[in-house]
Amino acid sequence: MNRFRSLAIAALAAAFAIPAAAHDYSLAALKIAHPYARATPPGADIGGAYLTIDNKGAADRLMSASSPAAARVELHTMAMDNGVMRMSEVKGIDLPPGSQVKLKPGGLHMMLVGLKAPLAEGSRVPLRLTFEHAGSIDVEVAVESMSAGAMKH
Ligand SMILES: [Cu+2]
Numbered sequence: 001m002n003r004f005r006s007l008a009i010a011a012l013a014a015a016f017a018i019p020a021a022a023h024d025y026s027l028a029a030l031k032i033a034h035p036y037a038r039a040t041p042p043g044a045d046i047g048g049a050y051l052t053i054d055n056k057g058a059a060d061r062l063m064s065a066s067s068p069a070a071a072r073v074e075l076h077t078m079a080m081d082n083g084v085m086r087m088s089e090v091k092g093i094d095l096p097p098g099s100q101v102k103l104k105p106g107g108l109h110m111m112l113v114g115l116k117a118p119l120a121e122g123s124r125v126p127l128r129l130t131f132e133h134a135g136s137i138d139v140e141v142a143v144e145s146m147s148a149g150a151m152k153h
Contacts, residue, residue: 023035023140023142025137025139027129027131027134027135027137028057028133028134028135029055029056029057029058029060029134030053030054030055030056030057030060030095030131030134031053031054031056032051032052032053032129032137032139033051033052033053033054034051034052034142035049035050035051035127035139035140035141035142036049036050036051036141036142036143036144036148036149037049037050037112037119037125037141037142037143037144038105038119038143038144038145038146038147038148038149039118039119039120039121039143039144039145039146039148040115040118040119040146041118041146042118043118044115044118045113045114045115046111046112046113046114046115047070047111047112047115047119048076048105048109048110048111048112049065049073049103049109049110049111049112049125049127049141050102050103050104050105050109050110050149051103051139051141052100052101052102052103053095053100053101053103054099054100055095055096055097055098055099055100055101056098057097058097058133059094059095059096059097060095060131060132060133060134061092061093061094061095061131061132061133062075062092062093062095062101062129062130062131063092063130063131063132064092064129064130065110065127065128065129065130066127066128066130067112067125067126067127067128067141068116068126069112069115069116069117069119069125069126070112070113070114070115070116071113071114071116072113072114073110073111073112073113073127074089074110074111074113075089075090075091075092075093075108075109075110075111076088076089076090076108076109076110076111077090077107077108077109078106078107078108078109085106087111090108092132093108095131104149105148105149105150110127112125119143120143121143121144121145121146122143123143124140124141124142124143125140125141125143126138126139126140126141127139127140127141
């Protein structure tokens with residue numbers, strides 16, 4: 001009976017550990033959910049990073065990002081250009097009042113340029129986000145599989 005109870009407590013503790021690992025951040029009226037990146041193959045020197053921002057307050061703007069893991073971090077969008085998907089750099093990402101903006105593969109994203117080492121699945125990479133009004137916040141980017149966030153058909 002005692003053994004069963006301690007197992008039950010361990011299971012309960014594990015269940016409670018999940019929200020702590022959920023990996024969300026708040027900064028003023030901004031909620032930043034689940035920053036993640038795709039693992040990169042050996043030799044690659046760029047990698048995409050993604051997250052979701054909910055803005056519960058007034059208009060703001062993601063101005064820039066930086067990381068000690070890369071020479072620089074660019075904000076990119078993807079669009080069709082003559083039938084070819086192309087990435088281009090954007091100056092900032094608007095966060096209208098009450099909006100949810102998703103950075104995801106195939107859309108707006110952050111690009112770690114000049115990676116100092118490949119992004120290894122299961123590791124975490126520090127990233128600083130700077131907003132026009134809310135200021136800056138340091139988050140951890142969870143490195144997932146090379147196909148993480150792929151669109152499901
Ligand atoms: Cu890009």
